[in-house]
Each structure stands twice: as structure tokens, then as C-alpha cells.
Amino acid sequence: MADILVDIRGLRKHFPVKGSPISGRKSAVKAVDGVDLAVYRGETLGLVGESGCGKTTLGRLVVRLETPTSGEILFEGENILGYGGEKLKAFRREVQMIFQDPYSSLNPRRSAGSTIGEPLLVHGISAGRERDEEAARLMEKVGLTREQMGRYPHEFSGGQRQRIGIARALALRPKLIIADEPVSALDVSIQAQILNLLRSLQREFELTYLFISHDLSVVEHMSDRVAVMYLGKIVELAASADLYNRPLHPYTQALISAIPVADPGRMSRRLRTRGDVPSPIDPPAGCAFHPRCSRSSDACRDAVPALVEREKGHFVACHLPG
Amino acid sequence: MPPILQIKNLSTHFETARGTVKAVDGVDLCVNEGDTLGIAGESGCGKTVLALSVMRLVPRPPGRIVSGRILFEGEDLLAFPEEEMRRIRGKRISMIFQEPMSSLNPVFRIGDQVAETLRLHEGLSSAEAHHRAVEMLRLVGIPAPETRARDYPHQMSGGMRQRVMIAMALSCRPRLMLADEPTTALDVTIQAQILELIQGLKREVGTSVVLITHDLGVIAEAAQAAAVMYAGWVVEQGPVERIFSSPLHPYTVGLMNSIPRIGRRPAGNGYLNVIPGTIPNLLELPSGCKFRDRCARVMPVCAEKKPALLEKTPGHSVRCWLYV
Numbered sequence: 001m002a003d004i005l006v007d008i009r010g011l012r013k014h015f016p017v018k019g020s021p022i023s024g025r026k027s028a029v030k031a032v033d034g035v036d037l038a039v040y041r042g043e044t045l046g047l048v049g050e051s052g053c054g055k056t057t058l059g060r061l062v063v064r065l066e067t068p069t070s071g072e073i074l075f076e077g078e079n080i081l082g083y084g085g086e087k088l089k090a091f092r093r094e095v096q097m098i099f100q101d102p103y104s105s106l107n108p109r110r111s112a113g114s115t116i117g118e119p120l121l122v123h124g125i126s127a128g129r130e131r132d133e134e135a136a137r138l139m140e141k142v143g144l145t146r147e148q149m150g151r152y153p154h155e156f157s158g159g160q161r162q163r164i165g166i167a168r169a170l171a172l173r174p175k176l177i178i179a180d181e182p183v184s185a186l187d188v189s190i191q192a193q194i195l196n197l198l199r200s201l202q203r204e205f206e207l208t209y210l211f212i213s214h215d216l217s218v219v220e221h222m223s224d225r226v227a228v229m230y231l232g233k234i235v236e237l238a239a240s241a242d243l244y245n246r247p248l249h250p251y252t253q254a255l256i257s258a259i260p261v262a263d264p265g266r267m268s269r270r271l272r273t274r275g276d277v278p279s280p281i282d283p284p285a286g287c288a289f290h291p292r293c294s295r296s297s298d299a300c301r302d303a304v305p306a307l308v309e310r311e312k313g314h315f316v317a318c319h320l321p322g
Numbered sequence: 323m324p325p326i327l328q329i330k331n332l333s334t335h336f337e338t339a340r341g342t343v344k345a346v347d348g349v350d351l352c353v354n355e356g357d358t359l360g361i362a363g364e365s366g367c368g369k370t371v372l373a374l375s376v377m378r379l380v381p382r383p384p385g386r387i388v389s390g391r392i393l394f395e396g397e398d399l400l401a402f403p404e405e406e407m408r409r410i411r412g413k414r415i416s417m418i419f420q421e422p423m424s425s426l427n428p429v430f431r432i433g434d435q436v437a438e439t440l441r442l443h444e445g446l447s448s449a450e451a452h453h454r455a456v457e458m459l460r461l462v463g464i465p466a467p468e469t470r471a472r473d474y475p476h477q478m479s480g481g482m483r484q485r486v487m488i489a490m491a492l493s494c495r496p497r498l499m500l501a502d503e504p505t506t507a508l509d510v511t512i513q514a515q516i517l518e519l520i521q522g523l524k525r526e527v528g529t530s531v532v533l534i535t536h537d538l539g540v541i542a543e544a545a546q547a548a549a550v551m552y553a554g555w556v557v558e559q560g561p562v563e564r565i566f567s568s569p570l571h572p573y574t575v576g577l578m579n580s581i582p583r584i585g586r587r588p589a590g591n592g593y594l595n596v597i598p599g600t601i602p603n604l605l606e607l608p609s610g611c612k613f614r615d616r617c618a619r620v621m622p623v624c625a626e627k628k629p630a631l632l633e634k635t636p637g638h639s640v641r642c643w644l645y646v
Contacts, residue, residue, distance in 0.1 A: 050509035051480075157600045187364035188536060189597040192580035196593045214509065221582030221594070244584050258514035260539030262581060264562045273511045275465075276479045 005208050006039040011071035013057050029280050031057040033232030044209040046223030053229040055212045059178045063097050096169035100181035102161035106153040112164050113149030119171040138167040159190035180212045216259050220244055228252045231280055231288040238314040248321040251289045295320050326530045327353040332390030334375045343604045345371040347554035358531040360541030363551035369534045373500045378407050413443040416491035420503035422483035426475040432486045433471025443494045458489040481512035495527050502534045517544050550574045553602050553612040560638030570640040572617045
């Protein structure tokens, strides 16, 4: 079996919020609340969930843009949380991020070429003409032209800006790329182009992707395995085909049935979820999904279900799976 | 039955420093009584400006409806004085917007905002209007509506705010509702709830709906008729089954192929079939057919003359030289 590139163990990230002025009780947003997850070398691991489920925070923890409250992140077997100075800098070369919003993730006062070449400069890999040449090569790799190097972000369309963001992430030849909603801000026809680009770059550079998205169709298209998050926890994890053909967690089932299908002949049988996603400050006791679940029992109200392997490679955190 | 809304040769232009943007460029559309017409298209295709034109809410300047007719229940909305239009908006035609946070007033309680519509258009007293507003909030599925009516918009979730918008839009039982990306800002489970709600209320109130979205899946599930827009043109329109089962225009076909579908991995190497190029700049459109520089089936005639929207089979029209 493939070897593990990133091993996340018992990871928690709690953001403290201002306590009540009367009782003085302090509380916290439990954005990531006990996540165990392994990312295999060369795979695309999809991470899906609705807003506020903690998927973005999880991605940011892995690149160390956030410091976890507790837990471990092993990258190629070493705990990156102890890293500092040169070791941290070396780690950052291995792991890069692509952001959702191609408008706010580029510096408007820097040309495309300078944005893409910046990581090479920071990490002392190349400078001067050599750096420019590498930036030009990267531009061509992502479907832009070297003549566009001197242009500024406002001169590019949304899809082209996302290409610049991708080229910047590629510059250091990382092993892992965290793509956080990389196509959500793009139009349908442009979205397809970027998905194809990510796929061909993965093949060419042997990249591993952690692909974060709220769009289940896009995640299915891109991923080898998919993890579903709900209120800071992984509730189901399986090979992409298994997860979509036979989801075991009622939340996954509801999510999949809620996707509008571009086929008017097919009447979808919709599983209802009641109400909204609860606040991650004070999540429901027991299984966090139980107030919205169609089959909750007493056990669901009392005990937090553990993520267990029900079938080969198919993990689910539910008292009543199936 | 006559169509409830008929748009004929509508053009809405915007004057900019760099030239005239033809946001809506000669659009013909028709919404049948009781139907939902889905309008699909990418950014800048003119779908929102089209809806704003029907409401006569195009900001002027820089925008201007330069030609065409918008027949609503047989009467031309463009011929009405502004005062008459104000009586129609919110009462006979209503609109819901993509971002419910910016369309609700943050300093008024939501119950009062729904009640305002009722007081203005139905002439109800404050107490009656409040009572009806609470009933509307109950109808759109807001739990404990008596209490929630006293909430301010920031105290509600995105899905709840969109329900408030729908309550407001339907409070006067309009004949037509224009919904501009009503579920785009919402999570998928909440989107499903809102789409079901719109369809249920549509049956109950008897409202016809124009549903504008970039999501073809939403149209397939919620609409009876569909129109696809590109750079200010309607390039194809017809019954929703026809548009999805046998799309004609190369742009429609390209859009359908661009969306990843669950359980249907693209054959071979796993790449999606994409439309090349980018969303067009409306100031630098090609001559002839506006789609030709991205079209895989382009012919010499496409550069010379603009195609017209022609009916190919009954009710199914396409604007493309391939079908002339």
C-alpha cells in the first residue's frame, strides 16, 4: 500500500471567544475537534463539508498557518509542530496552498511574474534572470504566456488569476498542495479548465492534493478518497466510489441526495435534514448530527460515536450506520 | 393560456468610459403561466440585468433600456409611469436576490420588514400586517415565527434570511417572482430546503417563477423551461427535458460537458471536456456570432453575420448557424 505522506492524529483547534460578561464563563469555537486522518503519497484526498464544518481550518493547520490546540501532524514521519526556524522553512517548501479567492490572494501591486518568482527568492533557490526564466516556465505550465509576466492581477480574469496562484504554489516543487475551494469562485466553463489543469499537474509533478470543497460533484471528480466533515469532526471516510455509491453516515446520505442533478428525467429522492448546522461553540452533546438526523436514538444523544472501519477502507462515525 | 411574461427584442445597454456595454442584446423570452423558467449563464451573460430590466430597476445612468417590450399579463411594463411600476413591484412582480444579508435592512426587525410590504401594497393596519407577516414566516418554515419576527437580520443564519426574503417576496401573492441566484450563497442541504420551499409555495400561491442561476442542476430540478444566455444573447431556449436531453447550441453542449457529474467519470484519462477561452469581455466581442472564438464547430459564416434565434422543434429555439 502507498506510504503515508501526512498523518494527522487527534488534531484539535479551538478558537477562544469572549466569555459571558456576567457569568465569566469562557467558551471556544471548536473548529477542528479531534481529527485523525492520513494522506497517502500521490493521492487526492477530498475534504467536503458545509460552511463552518472546519475544513478550511484543518487545511490551514496542515500548512501551519494555524497552531493547533492539541494533537500531532506528522509529515513524512516527523512531527511538524515542533518545527521552527530553518526546519519550518524547509517544511514550507514541501507544502503549498491554493486559495479560494483569486482576487484577494494575489498582491495587486505585484506583477504576475514577480508573484510567481517570489517563493524562489524567499527560499534562496534562484534569483535574477534565472528566477525570471523559471517564473516564465511556470506561467506556461499553467496555461498562461510568458508575455503576460509583467501584467498585474487586475489585468487578468478570475480563471487566469487562479492559474497564477497555482503557478506560485508550484514554484517550490512541493510534495503536497492544499487546495482550499480552488474553483468555487469561478464560472462553470472556467472551473472545468482549472480542474483539468490541477489533474495534469498532479501527473506531471507527482503531487499529493488535499482538495477542500463544499461541492460534492467536484470532489468526487477529483478525489481518490473522500472525507466528510461535520462540526469539526470527520464523520465518514472512504474511497470516492464507495462513499458516493454506498454512503453509510446519514449526514453523507443527506448531502449526496441534496445535490441538484443536471438530469430532469431523474427524480431525486431527497433525504431531508431538518434545520441548520448548529453553532460550533456549543455543539449538541453525543453525536453532533443527532438533532438533524432522521434515525437518532438515545445512544446518539449520549455518546460521541468513534470513527471506525466498517468495511475495508470505509470509516464511519455513527451509532446506526447503513 | 397566454404567457404571463413575454419579453420581445429587449436591449439594455450601459454607457461606460470605454464604450457601450450591451448587457442585454435583443432578448426574446416567454414565461408560461404557472411555470418556472430557468435562465442559465456565466458571469456577465446578462441574466441579472435582464431581471432588473423586468423590474425596471436598472440603475440609470449608466444603464438604459434602449429597445424592446416587456409584456406582463399583456401590458407593456416599459410604457408604465414610474408610479404605476412602484405599485407593481413587490405586489404583482417580486424579486429575491442572491445575498440575503445585503438585501435585508440590518436595522429593522425582520417581522417589520415583511409587514412593510403588506402595509404598502395591501393597505393593512400595523397589527394586521404584523399578524400576516408572522403567518408568512411560518409558511416559509421559520420555527417559532412569533419570536423570530423580532430578530434582526444578523441574528439569523443565511438559510433563514433567504426564507425571510422569500416570505417578503410572496407576502402579496405575486403573479411572478424573479429569483436571482436564490441559493448560490447557501450550503447544499439548505439549498435543497429552499428549492423545495419555492416549488411548494409556487403551487400554493400560483406564482410563476423566473429562476436565474449558474447551476444547471438547479434548473433541471426546479424548472419546466430553460434558457441559456451568452454575452447578452439567449442562445438556446426550450422545454427543460429537451435542453438537457438534446442540447443544440455548442455553448449549451459545452456547459453540460463542463460539469463533473457524480458516478459518471469522464471516459479515458479523467479530463473534463472544456470550452476553451475565457468569459468574453463585452467591449471586445467578435463580429458575427459572439461565441465563435470559443466554439469548436465554428464556420466561415459565423464571423460574417449574427445568427438569429430560430425555432428548431416546437418550443425549442437556438441561435446558431449550424441549425439554419
